[in-house]
Amino acid sequence: MTGRAGRPAVPQEEPQPPQPAQPQQSRARRRRAALLAAAVDLLTEGGFAAVTHRAVAQRAALPLAATTYYFTSRDQLLAEAFGQLVDSELATTRHWVAAHGLRAILEEVVEADRMRQLALWELYVHAGRDPVLQQIARRWTDGCVAVIADALELPAADPRVRLLYTTVSALWLEHVVEQRPAGDARALLDLALQAVS
Amino acid sequence: MTGRAGRPAVPQEEPQPPQPAQPQQSRARRRRAALLAAAVDLLTEGGFAAVTHRAVAQRAALPLAATTYYFTSRDQLLAEAFGQLVDSELATTRHWVAAHGLRAILEEVVEADRMRQLALWELYVHAGRDPVLQQIARRWTDGCVAVIADALELPAADPRVRLLYTTVSALWLEHVVEQRPAGDARALLDLALQAVS
DNA sequence: CCTAAACTGGTACGGTCGTCCCAATTTTTG
DNA sequence: CAAAAATTGGGACGACCGTACCAGTTTAGG
Numbered sequence: 152m153t154g155r156a157g158r159p160a161v162p163q164e165e166p167q168p169p170q171p172a173q174p175q176q177s178r179a180r181r182r183r184a185a186l187l188a189a190a191v192d193l194l195t196e197g198g199f200a201a202v203t204h205r206a207v208a209q210r211a212a213l214p215l216a217a218t219t220y221y222f223t224s225r226d227q228l229l230a231e232a233f234g235q236l237v238d239s240e241l242a243t244t245r246h247w248v249a250a251h252g253l254r255a256i257l258e259e260v261v262e263a264d265r266m267r268q269l270a271l272w273e274l275y276v277h278a279g280r281d282p283v284l285q286q287i288a289r290r291w292t293d294g295c296v297a298v299i300a301d302a303l304e305l306p307a308a309d310p311r312v313r314l315l316y317t318t319v320s321a322l323w324l325e326h327v328v329e330q331r332p333a334g335d336a337r338a339l340l341d342l343a344l345q346a347v348s
Numbered sequence: 349m350t351g352r353a354g355r356p357a358v359p360q361e362e363p364q365p366p367q368p369a370q371p372q373q374s375r376a377r378r379r380r381a382a383l384l385a386a387a388v389d390l391l392t393e394g395g396f397a398a399v400t401h402r403a404v405a406q407r408a409a410l411p412l413a414a415t416t417y418y419f420t421s422r423d424q425l426l427a428e429a430f431g432q433l434v435d436s437e438l439a440t441t442r443h444w445v446a447a448h449g450l451r452a453i454l455e456e457v458v459e460a461d462r463m464r465q466l467a468l469w470e471l472y473v474h475a476g477r478d479p480v481l482q483q484i485a486r487r488w489t490d491g492c493v494a495v496i497a498d499a500l501e502l503p504a505a506d507p508r509v510r511l512l513y514t515t516v517s518a519l520w521l522e523h524v525v526e527q528r529p530a531g532d533a534r535a536l537l538d539l540a541l542q543a544v545s
Numbered sequence: 546c547c548t549a550a551a552c553t554g555g556t557a558c559g560g561t562c563g564t565c566c567c568a569a570t571t572t573t574t575g
Numbered sequence: 576c577a578a579a580a581a582t583t584g585g586g587a588c589g590a591c592c593g594t595a596c597c598a599g600t601t602t603a604g605g
Contacts, residue, residue, distance in 0.1 A: 225592095279469075317515045328476040343543070412585080415563095417582070
C-alpha cells in the first residue's frame with residue numbers, strides 16, 4: 152500500500168456553501184448519484200482504501216473537484232456509500248428470504264459477490280472507530296434481525312431470533328473471509344433452527 | 349551507447365541481504381522484536397492504518413530504515429504483527445476459560461481492551477483480501493474452536509462446538525463494533541449452551 | 546431579458562507514504 | 576590482527592493523497 156494522504160488542518164468556521172444531499176439541478180443530482188455509485192463500486196472492488204477522490208471522480212467520468220463539491224469530505228462520501236451498501240444488501244436479503252425461506256439464507260451469502268460482502272464487513276468493523284458509521288452498522292444489524300424475526304414470525308427481541316442471527320452472521324463472515332468449503336454451515340444452521348423451535 | 353564502465357562478470361547474482369526472521373546478532377534480534385512490538389502497539393491503538401514504517405520506527409526509538417532492513421515490506425511487518433496478536437489473544441482466552449469456565453468467556457471480551465480487539469477484527473476482515481493474512485485468520489478461528497472444544501470436552505469437529513463458537517464470535521464482534529449495552533448477550537450464550545447439551 | 550446562485554473543472558498546495566540508496570560503523574569470521 | 580559480513584542511520588525520490596482555490600459556465604428566478 153502506497154501513498155497516504157495528508158490532512159492539513161482546516162481552521163475555517165465560516166459557513167462555506169453547504170452541500171445539500173439533494174442538489175437543486177437535475178444534472179447535479181445525477182452527478183452526485185453517479186459519484187456515490189462509483190464509490191460503492193470501488194468499495195466493493197478494493198475495500199475502502201480504494202475509495203479516493205481521484206478514483207471516484209475518474210470512475211464516474213467527472214472532474215476531481217466534483218467530489219469535493221458534492222461531499223464535504225471523504226468521510227462523508229464513505230458514510231453515504233456504506234449506508235447505500237447496507238440498504239441494498241438488506242433489501243436483497245429480505246427478498247431472498249421471502250422467496251426461498253430462511254433455511255436458504257446462507258445460500259445467498261455463498262452465491263453473492265464476495266468482494267461486495269467483504270467491503271460490507273470491512274466498513275462494519277471500521278464503524279467501531281467512527282460514530283457516524285457505527286450508527287449505520289447498528290442499522291444493518293437491526294435490519295438483519297428484523298428479516299429473521301419476520302421469517303420466524305417472532306418478535307425481534309426474542310432471544311431465539313438473536314441466536315439465529317448470531318449464527319448466521321458469524322458463518323457469513325467466516326465464509327467471506329476464510330473461504331473454506333462451507334460443508335458444515337448448513338448443518339450448523341439446522342442445529343440452530345432446531346434449538347430455536 | 350552510453351559509456352558505462354565495464355562491470356562484466358557476475359552482476360546478475362542477487363547479493364541483496366536476505367531478511368531472516370531471526371538475525372544473527374543479539375542486538376539485531378532485540379531490535380527486530382522491538383519493531384514488532386511497536387507494530388502491535390500501534391495496531392491496537394489506531395488500526396492497521398496507523399502502522400507505518402515511520403510510526404513503528406519512532407515508537408521503537410529506531411531509525412526509519414531499520415523497518416525496511418528487518419522486514420522486506422510493510423505487508424510482512426503487518427502479517428507478523430497480526431500473527432503475534434492472534435497468538436497472544438488465543439493464549440489469553442485459553443487462560444481465562446481455564447480459570448473462569450466457558451460461561452464467562454464473554455466477560456473477557458467485555459473487560460479487555462476494546463481497541464485491541466477492534467484491531468484484531470480489522471485485520472481478520474482484511475485477511476479476506478490477502479492470502480497470507482487469510483492463513484493467520486484461519487489459525488485464529490481454529491484456535492478459538494479448540495478452546496471451546498477443550499472446555500466442553502468434545503471433539504473440535506462436533507457441530508455443537510461450532511455452534512457455540514459462532515454465537516460467541518458474533519456477539520463478540522457485535523459488542524466491539526456497536527458498543528451497545530450487552531444485556532442479552534449472557535442470555536444468548538446460555539441459550540446456545542442449552543442447545544448444545 | 547438579467548443577475549445571482551449553482552455548478553464546473555483545471556490546477557496547486559502541503560503532506561505522508563513505502564521504499565531505495567549508501568557512506569559509516571559494528572560484529573563476526575578466518 | 577585483518578578482511579568480510581552484518582548492521583546502522585540519515586537523507587532522498589517518486590507517488591498519491593485530501594482538500595483548497597478560482598476563473599469560467601450554466602441554470603434558476605424574477
